[in-house]
Amino acid sequence: MAGGGPNDILTTRHLVAKGSQTDIGRALADEAHSRFGWFPRRAATDFATGRPKARSA
Numbered sequence: 001m002a003g004g005g006p007n008d009i010l011t012t013r014h015l016v017a018k019g020s021q022t023d024i025g026r027a028l029a030d031e032a033h034s035r036f037g038w039f040p041r042r043a044a045t046d047f048a049t050g051r052p053k054a055r056s057a
Helices: 021-036
Strands: none
Touching: none
């Protein structure tokens, strides 16, 4: 038994994603969205500069 009690159900899936890191990240995000309705939150900073993003008026 892995993580849980005797009344818990463990479901496993196998997902293969190939490509660049961006392609793999997109595939994982798409899968999370299709299965669970999950969306990533918008980043508060610009990763290229590390500065907070400008707010739109």
